[in-house]
Amino acid sequence: xxxxxxxxxxxxxxxxxxxxxxxxxxxxxxxxxxxxxxxxxxxxxxxxxxxxxxxxxxxxxxxxxxxxxxxxxxxxxxxxxxxxxxxxxxxxxxxxxxxxxxxxxxxxxxxxxxxxxxxxxxxxxxxxxxxxxxxxxxxxxxxxxxxxxxxxxxxxxxxxxxxxxxxxxxxxxxxxxxxxxxxxxxxxxxxxxxxxxxxxxxxxxxxxxxxxxxx
Ligand code: 5GP
Numbered sequence: 001x002x003x004x005x006x007x008x009x010x011x012x013x014x015x016x017x018x019x020x021x022x023x024x025x026x027x028x029x030x031x032x033x034x035x036x037x038x039x040x041x042x043x044x045x046x047x048x049x050x051x052x053x054x055x056x057x058x059x060x061x062x063x064x065x066x067x068x069x070x071x072x073x074x075x076x077x078x079x080x081x082x083x084x085x086x087x088x089x090x091x092x093x094x095x096x097x098x099x100x101x102x103x104x105x106x107x108x109x110x111x112x113x114x115x116x117x118x119x120x121x122x123x124x125x126x127x128x129x130x131x132x133x134x135x136x137x138x139x140x141x142x143x144x145x146x147x148x149x150x151x152x153x154x155x156x157x158x159x160x161x162x163x164x165x166x167x168x169x170x171x172x173x174x175x176x177x178x179x180x181x182x183x184x185x186x187x188x189x190x191x192x193x194x195x196x197x198x199x200x201x202x203x204x205x206x207x208x209x210x211x212x213x214x215x
Contacts, residue, residue, distance in 0.1 A: 008101055009101040009192060009197055009198050009200070009201065010196075010197040011099065011100065011102045011104070011192075011197075012098065012104075012122075012123070012188070012191045012197065013094065013120055013122070013123040013124070014105040014106070014123065014125075014126060014187075015105075015106055015107075015113050015116055015123055015125045016028065016106070016107050016108070016126045016127075016128060016184070017107070017108055017110050017125070017126075017127055017128070017161070017164075017168070018127055018130075019130070019154070019157070019161045019162065020154040020158060021137075021140040021154065021158070022128050022129065022136060022139070023128070023130075023139070023174045023177060024128055025058065025107070026177055027172075027174055027177055027180045028105060028107060028181075028184075030177055030181035031105065031181045031185055031188075033181075034181055035185050035188070035189075037103070038102070039093070039094065039097045039103070039104040039105070040104070040107075041090065041093070041094045042056065042058075042059060043059055043060070043087055043088060043089050043090075043106070043107060044059065044060040044076070044087070044090060045059045045060070045061060045062065045085055045087045045088075046062055046063065046067050046085045047061075047083075047085035047087075048061075049061055050145050051145065060090070064086070067079075067086045070088065071088070075090055075091060076088035076089060076090055077089045077108075077112075077116055078108065078112045078115040078116050078119070079112070080109060080112040080115070082109050082111070082157075083150075083153060083154070083157070087108075087109065087112065089108060094106060103188045103191070105184075110160075110164040113125060114167070117167070124169050124187070124188075125168040125170070126169065126171075126172060126184060127164075127165040127168040128172050128174050128184075129162065129165060129171055129173050130173070130174060131174070131175040133158070133159070133162070136155070137151070140154055140155060170187050172184055172187075
């Protein structure tokens with residue numbers, strides 16, 4: 001059987017948002033296991049690591065000065081201040097991966113996502129929601145890493161964030177982690193199969209038939 005050379009497909013930038021405590025990192029870790037071709041962009045932040053978090057794995061933990069240098073050097077897709085800390089997503093690795101026809105997911109809160117939407121309208125936006133807002137506050141308390149004041153502040157932010165879900169392309173409910181992760185992977189795969197990202201494959205087939213189909 002002849003092998004068909006795979007024509008170059010266009011990659012896709014996927015932005016995943018959702019309120020604090022909804023389980024974005026947990027879901028994304030399962031996404032990476034389900035499809036190792038999906039790159040997870042690692043954000044930079046000035047917040048202090050939580051117990052169990054590792055530099056270069058969960059985040060790139062930066063000082064304020066280091067972070068501001070990244071802003072000046074235009075190294076970030078976007079950055080935002082969230083609960084008193086800077087968060088931003090470095091561009092280079094993600095853009096290189098996408099340029100090779102792959103998908104990359106960056107996790108960004110809604111303000112940052114709005115900025116990315118303006119700058120990169122071709123990106124795909126997924127909102128990860130909890131099964132209910134009651135479940136969200138239970139999860140925030142269950143983390144046992146923050147004071148009740150901080151939890152209430154995150155919950156208030158979440159109340160606003162949920163209103164922004166209307167602007168997203170997809171909503172995934174994180175009731176069961178594996179199911180939510182598999183839904184994210186399905187969205188990414190479908191997006192990669194869109195005709196608009198595979199025009200060169202169609203061009204290739206047409207080219208291949210040119211001799212045979214001359215009238
Ligand atoms: P946490 O401190 O709970 O890890 O994250 C707080 C918020 O920052 C979350 O809503 C998370 O989605 C968001 N976040 C993480 N990385 C980025 C980023 O690169 N840019 C922006 N704007 N927000 C981010």
